[in-house]
Amino acid sequence: MRALTDPTLLRSQSFIDGQFTGEAALAVTNPANGEILGHVPNHGAAEATIAVDAAAKAFHPWAARTAKDRSAVLRRWFELIMAARTDLATILTSEQGKPFAEALGEIDYAASYIEFYAEEAKRVAGELLPSHRADARIMVLRQPIGVVAAITPWNFPAAMITRKVAPALAAGCTVVLKPAPETPLTALALAELAQRAGFPAGTINVIIGDAIAIGGVLTSHPKVRLVGFTGSTEVGKILMRQAAGTVKKVALELGGNAPFIVFDDADIDAAVEGAILSKFRNMGQTCVCTNRIYVQDKVHDAFVEKLIAKVSALKVGDGFAEGVVQGPLITEDAVEKVETHIADALAKGAEIALGGKRHKLGQTFFEPTVLTGVTGDMQLAQEETFGPVAPVFRFTTEDEVIAAANATETGLAAYFYSQNAARLFRVMERLEYGMVGINTGLISTELAPFGGVKESGNSREGSAHGILEFTELKYACVGGL
Numbered sequence: 001m002r003a004l005t006d007p008t009l010l011r012s013q014s015f016i017d018g019q020f021t022g023e024a025a026l027a028v029t030n031p032a033n034g035e036i037l038g039h040v041p042n043h044g045a046a047e048a049t050i051a052v053d054a055a056a057k058a059f060h061p062w063a064a065r066t067a068k069d070r071s072a073v074l075r076r077w078f079e080l081i082m083a084a085r086t087d088l089a090t091i092l093t094s095e096q097g098k099p100f101a102e103a104l105g106e107i108d109y110a111a112s113y114i115e116f117y118a119e120e121a122k123r124v125a126g127e128l129l130p131s132h133r134a135d136a137r138i139m140v141l142r143q144p145i146g147v148v149a150a151i152t153p154w155n156f157p158a159a160m161i162t163r164k165v166a167p168a169l170a171a172g173c174t175v176v177l178k179p180a181p182e183t184p185l186t187a188l189a190l191a192e193l194a195q196r197a198g199f200p201a202g203t204i205n206v207i208i209g210d211a212i213a214i215g216g217v218l219t220s221h222p223k224v225r226l227v228g229f230t231g232s233t234e235v236g237k238i239l240m241r242q243a244a245g246t247v248k249k250v251a252l253e254l255g256g257n258a259p260f261i262v263f264d265d266a267d268i269d270a271a272v273e274g275a276i277l278s279k280f281r282n283m284g285q286t287c288v289c290t291n292r293i294y295v296q297d298k299v300h301d302a303f304v305e306k307l308i309a310k311v312s313a314l315k316v317g318d319g320f321a322e323g324v325v326q327g328p329l330i331t332e333d334a335v336e337k338v339e340t341h342i343a344d345a346l347a348k349g350a351e352i353a354l355g356g357k358r359h360k361l362g363q364t365f366f367e368p369t370v371l372t373g374v375t376g377d378m379q380l381a382q383e384e385t386f387g388p389v390a391p392v393f394r395f396t397t398e399d400e401v402i403a404a405a406n407a408t409e410t411g412l413a414a415y416f417y418s419q420n421a422a423r424l425f426r427v428m429e430r431l432e433y434g435m436v437g438i439n440t441g442l443i444s445t446e447l448a449p450f451g452g453v454k455e456s457g458n459s460r461e462g463s464a465h466g467i468l469e470f471t472e473l474k475y476a477c478v479g480g481l
């Protein structure tokens, strides 16, 4: 790995009850070149139980602090992360592959949740409601829910953590985090900085190892009151079922299948820019990445031509190399899924307009690809490809495209481009999605509630709504007045 300014950020043990602990067991590799970056423990149920018990012990003292006090610790954590952003981005690109500029952007984005919830901690208020009796008062408190388990994916090794952990800690909860096995080093560097920021032992725990064993404890231990998960819909359903046994709250951010609709009254150049941003960011490996591009008849050919010109200019390579905007995919499996989707589309009549195969760099590099003649019966119309493939569908009417866009079990992000004001509202309201980008391909910010409907999830992260997920309402009836 490239040298870090502060090599002590590179931690390779689980962080439990304020201690880094565990024997080296599992290799962490760089997806761009196969380099082994380090070894982390293979912890399981026993260590997960210790971590939950530590979080449970730390809960009451942490929750009892004033919000302003918790806020100050979060703020210090934010500042330490910003001061270490180059090192953190270096660790992130090394284990995840995304271009270094994108990694820096992710660190800033991840830190923004900590900054925001440091502020929001102080604004979690209760209510005094009009009472049903003259001699009573109705008081409503918002209290922290308790120990929070967070299970996160590899595509945003920093931001998916802070989006859960920051609001949880701000609300007064303590946390046991299980990061993705592909990207534990970013998570552990964040834990190191959290310790330096002054979070008490047990407040944040990071456990690395066997997902199924750890997940089993996190979803069944009676002290865990909320399980927050970002990842595949399949695993989300498993965790939800497991959490039912102890009636935990589950906050899920699952897969998407984002449509991107270009109407014939759109600014075509802007639509092409938006399509590139929403399709090719992180090599197509985000849950809000465009998965289906629908273009209206009249502008179809012009859009495709401009799209091909832009996509063919995307430079592929190691995330640290100058000018690279497309790194490797995360694993060989990810490449195989992309190949399967393309082969299925071709067999059903689609055509390759650009790319379509592994990149000459080898490893897990794939050529940025544009397909035309794509139809709803193809695999890539029905599930997330999670790779650098832009499939273009042709449509005629607004009703037809809304029906097609909504014909999926998922409902995370949707995008459309139009310059017609009436259409903006009409289409936005009819799209069955938690988030809609109108004339923009970039929607993520800590200031807005991020989340999906249908099988894409049941919670929101970001904004003032995001912290309320980690609180419980308590109603106190004060009588005899």
Ligand code: ADP
Binding pocket: 151, 152, 153, 154, 155, 178, 179, 180, 181, 211, 212, 214, 215, 216, 230, 231, 232, 233, 235, 236, 238
């Ligand atoms: P992805 O395809 O992004 O890897 P997953 O849903 O498989 O999505 O993984 C997201 C996170 O869920 C990772 O941290 C992974 O280790 C974890 N995970 C996968 N399976 C389980 C499970 N059965 N129990 C708990 N966590 C799991």
